Amino acid sequence: MADTTIKVDSTVRDRLAVLAAQRGCTIRDLVTALAEATLTREELAARQAAVAAYVTEHLRPEFSTADITAGEQFWQELEADQRHERKRLAG
Amino acid sequence: MNGAGVVFDHTALLALGSGSQLASQLVVAAHGQVGRHVYTPALCLAAAVAQRPALADHIGALPAMEVIELGFTAAGSVGHLIADGADWQACQAIDAARPSAEWPHGLPVVTALPALYRPHGIALIPLEKGSPGGQ
Numbered sequence: 001m002a003d004t005t006i007k008v009d010s011t012v013r014d015r016l017a018v019l020a021a022q023r024g025c026t027i028r029d030l031v032t033a034l035a036e037a038t039l040t041r042e043e044l045a046a047r048q049a050a051v052a053a054y055v056t057e058h059l060r061p062e063f064s065t066a067d068i069t070a071g072e073q074f075w076q077e078l079e080a081d082q083r084h085e086r087k088r089l090a091g
Numbered sequence: 092m093n094g095a096g097v098v099f100d101h102t103a104l105l106a107l108g109s110g111s112q113l114a115s116q117l118v119v120a121a122h123g124q125v126g127r128h129v130y131t132p133a134l135c136l137a138a139a140v141a142q143r144p145a146l147a148d149h150i151g152a153l154p155a156m157e158v159i160e161l162g163f164t165a166a167g168s169v170g171h172l173i174a175d176g177a178d179w180q181a182c183q184a185i186d187a188a189r190p191s192a193e194w195p196h197g198l199p200v201v202t203a204l205p206a207l208y209r210p211h212g213i214a215l216i217p218l219e220k221g222s223p224g225g226q
Contacts (some may be wrong), residue, residue: 026164036095044123044124046156047123048119050155051118052119054152055115055119058149059109060110060112060115067119068119069125070116071115071117072140073200074120074121075095075117075120075124078097078199079126079176082094088196089195
């Protein structure tokens with residue numbers, strides 16, 4: 001596979017260098033691992049669909065798309081609350 | 092840390108295994124975004140699996156459920172909580188919910204037994220009545 005170049009701010013490069021050194025790998029390895037380990041939006045949607053199917057089959061037969069919507073709303077509210085708490089603690 | 096997180100105690104895990112609506116909503120929606128953490132303390136998992144052995148396979152099949160191992164520091168905290176009279180099944184959830192470097196505001200515990208946590212000043216997400224072990 002052909003190599004390519006990514007331009008980033010020098011502070012980002014320096015941070016990547018520190019992170020890579022502390023993990024005993026190269027920046028190339030670090031960026032590769034990040035790209036491979038981070039799910040895309042499509043992969044996340046597929047993962048959620050697979051988990052919903054699993055829950056329906058094994059745990060809650062009546063699980064529905066309305067439950068996904070309710071769960072999504074719950075997490076959005078929790079994310080807002082915890083973001084607010086982080087800001088408050090940061091002063 | 093960005094994102095949000097909750098701690099599932101042993102009663103929440105049992106409720107999930109028994110088809111709790113709220114527990115299943117939380118778990119499925121957690122899989123749809125990065126940064127949503129459903130922490131499962133190892134002691135809570137052990138306590139739940141002791142009551143419902145098949146639960147271990149279900150938790151293992153849900154990648155967003157992150158098992159927190161019981162390391163040296165947590166083992167010490169859990170030991171002190173047990174010595175002070177707390178239910179051992181809840182102790183690692185109490186420890187995981189307390190403010191930490193990663194979660195300076197602490198984390199809420201999802202539970203069917205809120206009374207276990209009230210003396211410890213932990214934020215709670217109570218499961219619906221009628222959950223296993225619930226009110």
